[in-house]
Amino acid sequence: MSSRKRFWKNVTLGEQDGLFRPELDGRPIRLPKGEVLAVASRALGQAIVAEWSRIPEEESFTPEQLPLTRIAGTMIERIRPDLIEAREALLRHGLDDGLCYRKEKPDSTVERIFEWLAKEGIQPSVTDGLMPITQSGDYITGLERLLTRQNEAELAVLGVLTQSFGSLLLALALVSGAISKEDAVSVANADERKQLLVWGRDDELFRVMTTREQDTTEALTFLGFAREG
Known part of the structure; x- marks a missing residue:
């Protein structure tokens, strides 16, 4: 810029x-x-x-x-001008959430996220394939209910994190305190870590991972101050 x-x-x-x-x-x-x-x-x-x-x-x-x-x-x-539209935009990400596509057995953090979602009445369909998933009406209703509880600062942070993570569910778990920043970044960076193991050092992959961690830190810093009042 x-x-x-x-x-x-x-x-x-x-x-x-x-x-x-x-x-x-x-x-x-x-x-x-x-x-x-x-x-x-x-x-x-x-x-x-x-x-x-x-x-x-x-x-x-x-x-x-x-x-x-x-x-x-x-x-x-x-x-701020339209909280409803902001929530609907995030919901659209959640209808095809990256966390629902499992290439292998999920790690303990992902399992904790799904356990937390279940307590919130949200039970997403998951797949180990590549075809898009169609989520149930109950899933959509539960996600709408959870997003309705988010204020303008939380919605702003969710926007940053969802884009960075490629997952609204992961972002919601972090903002709601169900997982730590370190856990969230670890899940978000899983694909890049696997690629590094296969191909060795790659400056672009390191840049992506570093930027994601920085975005997460900045978003949580913003949220922490906003919640102080």
Whole structure:
């Protein structure tokens, strides 16, 4: 992405209408569609202030250096206006979820995820083949119910994780606390690890795995601050 140079001296946290907004030299930050960057959590607002403050004076920066801002922007401009559509978009991923395609016996983490899903009333069909699975109506209803419980910050994080993992079910298990970050990344990186065992060192595979772990860390950091209030 194109870079910009730091043009502000001070970053502070303002408050208006119950929302906390980082300000550059007293001015609010505008997102790509024109919305003001403002969040409901003071802790998240402070973390975003710290993120902008870390940009060295007079130096160029890119959006990659502002991960909390990026996720907040998605939440504000894409999710907040229509939570129903955001949930439906995630649901579509869950109808053909990567976790439901088993090439071999699942490991203990995957088994724990399916046990947790069963407690939530969600029992997905799985296959060891390549043909697409058609999930039951009960599965869809259960997944809809679980997504309805997710607030705007959780939906934003689920969007990041689902894209990174290729699995909504894996993302939901992580956001809900059923598994750890390390377990989630291990499951998500399973295919790349197998390829490395077969083909040896591959810089592109390492890049994919490293990026996935970074995306996960950034998403969970965002969620942690958002939940602090």
